[in-house]
Amino acid sequence: MPIVLATENLDKRFGGIVAANDVSLQVEHGARHALIGPNGAGKTTLINLLTGVLKPTAGRIRLDGRDITELKPHERVRLGIARTFQINQLFADLTPLETLGVAISERQGSGRDWWRLAGSKKGVVEESIELIERFHLADVMSERTAILPYGKQRLLEIALAFACRPRVLLLDEPAAGVPEAERHEILATVAALPKDVTVLLIEHDMDLVFSFADRISVLVNGALLTEGAPEAIARDPNVRAVYLGEAIDA
Amino acid sequence: MSATPLNTPDVARLVMSRARWRFSEIVFWIAALATIFLVPSRHLILTEIAILGLFALSLDLILGYAGIISLGQAAFFGFGAYCAGLLATHQLVTEPVLALALAGAATAALGFVTSFLVLRGSDLTRIMVTLGIALILRELANRFDGLTGGADGLQGVTIEPLFGLFRFDMFGHTAYAYSLAVLFVLFLLARRIVNSPFGLSLRAVKGNPLRASAVGISVNGRMVAIYTIAAGYAGVAGALLTQTAQFASLDMFSFERSADVLLMLIIGGTGYLYGGIIGALIFKLMQDWLASMTPQYWQFWIGLVLVAIVIIGRERLEQLRGAIRKRILRLRPQKHAA
């Protein structure tokens, strides 16, 4: 399998704090790759580096071999990297339908059209419907996002990233904070993502990680500790000592 | 989950419902049109209100739709005013409508150049940067008095008849009809813009710039674009004032003018386009009424009204307005398409 996303010796420092230390990560096409690590290991920092929210202190990031280190966040989205946020980052005053419309229009290249009404492009509307149905949002599609139940907001969070038709989808704890009853809806949705979309998942929930991932990287103190298939990681004594031990304590 | 399958035309209509003309909007504009015939004696102040309404609309475009607060919108108002004035005094473009468009375009260009200064920073930073730009422009206009007439103002602006037919009369009838028409046309354009995919993406940027960039929107690009458009609007408003008053003066750049227009917009409410026009109407009529009662101390009563608005709670007034808006304007789409 070809490598889609790769980092080369990525460093990020905030003053004296090292948030990413010489990270060289490779994600294969179509992979279900999980990134785990204790709190403060630098997982979200890594996502922020990959999506361009933060600039690395050193090192390169490549997408399909192309160096994207200097690109702005929105430019990376256009090249096929999309993400969700650990804490919902939605457009509170827009409805889910409008929210998805924004992302779809942008991708289809009509996001800057100022002379036509939003909703007048058939292609955008059709794709919105498709996403609304895929992510079970039909019953709330015209409500203000701010007043949606948390579970629905979480679904919209993923739908919005998916609306960018990413080649690589970065999911930052998709089920974080979702009550048990609504959890399976999100997990099922994540599991049903198309196979050709590469997924990099950050998650604390070990059940989810081991049921979903086909490859796991372990990040500790900003550096990659180890990487391998789930079974290998589960057996790795270093991981058990450093990570799992802590996770159980937490 | 959803019981009924969704079909494209219904959903499309749902998305577009925000842009549908409400009954009250039609009433609003018919009422505005009616003022041309019904209250000829108030045309002078109505002209000023129309111009201020347009000016406040320009501020609403950036504050209400992109979240950029500005205390220097008068920079563009004044620039447009002097553009129109200079076009007329030097006989460069004598057709008023064309001159108006040119002044607007020139101001938009200025807006584009200065937009890069307001991309960064907090509200307070933006307030001060915009304010600074306006003050510098005012100082420039003062300095180049050979061109602008300096502190005496730009005199001798003669405006040719509109379309070569309608002279700008002393009663302000032509001026009012002209200003109202310009306001209406630019309002239509603004309405179209905010309901377009571009407008939707602006609201996304305002709501959450971090996420907007994470779905591929160039946040800075959008801000530059709307700032430029809004500058153009403010420029047209200024140009209208020059054309209808037939002169331009330095205080068209003044801090007070920027502050007044911000007050009007806050009074009228941001983010639904009518706020600026309604605010201008309320503020100006109130000011005119108070100032005719007590020319020396009207400011006290205006101040009292402003304080009262805040203390009583804009929420409560908002509720009232919200009720009216919901009932009549229905700017929020209905839950289900008909």
Place this chain on the structure above:
Amino acid sequence: MMKRILVGLLAATAMAAAGGAWAEEPVKVGLILPMTGGQASTGKQIDAAVRLYMQQHGDTVAGRKIEIILKDDATVPDNTKRLAQELIVNDKVNFIAGFGITPSALAAAPLATEAKVPEIVMAAGTSIITERSPYIARTSFTLAQSSVIIADWAAKNGIKKVVTLVSDYAPGADAQNSFKERFTAAGGQVVEELKVPLASPDFSPVLQRAADAKPDALFVFVPAGQGGTFAKQYSERGLDKAGIKLIGPGDVTDDDILNNMGDSMIGTVTAHFYSATHPSAMNKDFVAAYKKLMNGQRPGFMAVGGYDGIHLIYEALKKTGGKTDGDALIAAMKGMKWESPRGPISIDPDTRDIIQNIYVRRVEKVGGELYNVEFATVEAVKDPIKAAKK
């Protein structure tokens, strides 16, 4: 004011009810002044003077009642223009009057022409104003009038080197140019020309610069409101003790605030058209009456502009027999001569600008208060800028 308008309205209603017992409508005067904002004291002085005049002379002229409609333009010229337009179009006023600053007076000029309504300028002092409409007459002054006289005085009194310091706007430029032209023609030398922004809070840097140039005198023009700040810093810097004389048109020592400025102003020599100590019986009465009306405040030169302005309106109406035709009124004003609290004045029949005596005055302490005491008079001075154009 409100009460007055109400009374006026009531009277008007009563008249209407009486069924034309009064043959004619009142003569309306639209008084547009800065009543709020930085120039408010100008507006208040003029408003008070107009009220005073009407108290003294009654509100009826040639059988017609005079009604004043006061409007505040807050020193914003486009306001002035709209208010003037509304007054003319809606209230059908027969005169527009007031005008605190030059741009305001200029903004209203085209309206005066179009509507043939006389525009009486009671404050603004740039020379060009009266040229902008044949319906404008002025009862204040032009800056050049005073500046030229002080230039003559300086040249004759051993002052060789002068630094000029003026506010950076049109009246400032007028004052400076007329002074410089006359002063250099008389053999004097202007060693430095300083301009301060109109909204400048701190004069210390320019004053320091002036002090460093070591001139014999400092010619200064700042708008009346800023005179006090200026004076304070002038004395703080010790310019008074360094032997640098302070001269200029009378704005800087406006009676309105002179007494508050402090003793360091003593000895300042200015040329201007009005001093509250002008030694005439008429002026003594005027000052006393004004003080009574304004809680002891002294009339400044702006007040006199207003007082004479309303007088001009009264007299013109008398001459036309109450007719309010604009051309007739302006014709009546041309060449009119009268005795004002400031001394004898007249309206130039050619330019409709004011011809008046300019007095050279020195600040002295009179009865414990600071006054501009007149010690030389140049009679019947016309606006030198317009005179030079001929």
Place this chain on the structure above:
Amino acid sequence: MLTILFDGIAYGMLLFVLACGLAVTLGLMNFVNLAHGAFAMTGGYAAFIAVNRFGVPFLLGLPIAFLASALLGIILERTLYVHVYRKSHLDQVLFSIGLVFMAVAAVDYIMGSSQVFIDVPDYLKGQFNVFGVGIGKYRLLIIVICGLLTAALQFVLSYTRFGSRLRASVDDARVARGLGINVNAVFAATFAVGSGLAGLGGALGVEILGLDPYFPLKFMIYFLIVVTVGGTSSITGPFVASTLLGVADVAGKYYVPKLGTFAIYTVMIVVLIWRPQGLFARGSAK
């Protein structure tokens, strides 16, 4: 030219005393108080009435100005401002501008619209020379008073219990309440001191800036410049900013009078583009 430097510092110090209350309400209490200048004006007029009408010695007039403004501040804080703390910034702008309008018109009504001056005693007039540098006595007084005040403020905020309570209240009002701190009282006291300082500055400034009813509007922009350029996270920021501003303004006008007020605005814009949170902001998060 050291005299220019001296003048500039005095001018800057004056701006600091006038504006530091605004830095406190804006930076610590996150309240946009455009009516700050009204408190300065109150102090100015209080001193004017005390000194000119009742013959109070000038130096005694200064604390009177402080007290008058602080008293007004505390009254308004308790009755009006307290309702507006939690409202949006736009509401705060509307509210405080409204207050300014009322203050301007009220003072105009009571005191008249002409400029007023305070009778300064003779020993504060004029200049004396130290090594060829002209030192204005009054300006020296300003520098001394303002210097002492700055030191006192810095001390109170950093080293006293009140300072730590204030910081705690600002960081998290709920937690502070839990710790038994009377947050309302702390805010009210802070507001009163800020207003009082403005009043003191207003009284001191009459001699240099003049005083009329439009004072709050005329100088609002200057206060805002000091606060934005200096940043609101400390007292030092506005202090340095106002000193710089004072020196730059005075020196600019002396050496390049043609530039007029350009210099100040341009410097402000450049600084804000370069450091959007102000020159002396800690970190960049907001």
